[in-house]
Amino acid sequence: MTVNLSTTVSVRKASISDIEKLYDIIQGYAKQGIMLPRSKEMLEEQIDTFVVAESDGLLIGCGSLTRLGPDLVEIRSLGMTPGYKGQGIGGKLVNFLVEEARSQGIIKVMALTYEVAFFQKNGFTLVPKEIFPEKVWKDCMHCKKQYCCDEIAVLKRLD
Numbered sequence: 001m002t003v004n005l006s007t008t009v010s011v012r013k014a015s016i017s018d019i020e021k022l023y024d025i026i027q028g029y030a031k032q033g034i035m036l037p038r039s040k041e042m043l044e045e046q047i048d049t050f051v052v053a054e055s056d057g058l059l060i061g062c063g064s065l066t067r068l069g070p071d072l073v074e075i076r077s078l079g080m081t082p083g084y085k086g087q088g089i090g091g092k093l094v095n096f097l098v099e100e101a102r103s104q105g106i107i108k109v110m111a112l113t114y115e116v117a118f119f120q121k122n123g124f125t126l127v128p129k130e131i132f133p134e135k136v137w138k139d140c141m142h143c144k145k146q147y148c149c150d151e152i153a154v155l156k157r158l159d
Contacts, residue, residue, distance in 0.1 A: 009054065010053070012051065014051060018050070018062075019047065022043050022059075022062050026079060028082065029079050035077060035079060038077065049066055050063070050077070051097060060089060061081065064076050064078075064097075072108045072109075072132070076112075090115075098158070107158045110127075110132060110153060112151035119156075126152065129153040131153070
């Protein structure tokens with residue numbers, strides 16, 4: 001099922017009142033094994049790293065930007081409410097997050113993804129995961145896929 005947007009989509013920084021919907025979107029992907037789950041407590045602690053997409057007053061997408069090093073951030077938890085994929089919402093979220101990184105003086109934005117074509121369309125290039133030891137030490141050592149990771153690393157340089 002695809003929902004046709006009747007108005008424009010806006011992207012903004014997330015607020016505490018968005019946590020339930022963020023949790024629902026992320027859990028939907030986590031249940032499919034394609035996104036790491038996030039607890040509501042974790043979302044509350046990290047709410048300042050999240051952005052959301054809205055249309056007609058409905059929260060329909062999300063993403064976050066997590067600092068991994070002095071010049072490196074990761075786009076993570078990028079997802080849509082079912083029915084909204086393929087309508088440019090992900091691109092708007094990524095653009096917002098990239099501009100946020102740029103405003104912080106960050107020159108490298110990475111992601112681990114199964115949606116390689118989407119990220120390439122948004123200016124990212126394929127890179128080996130091993131060039132991100134910051135990611136490995138921060139997150140991968142706690143992941144159940146640590147030794148059999150099938151995600152693809154992508155990178156966008158802003159310099």
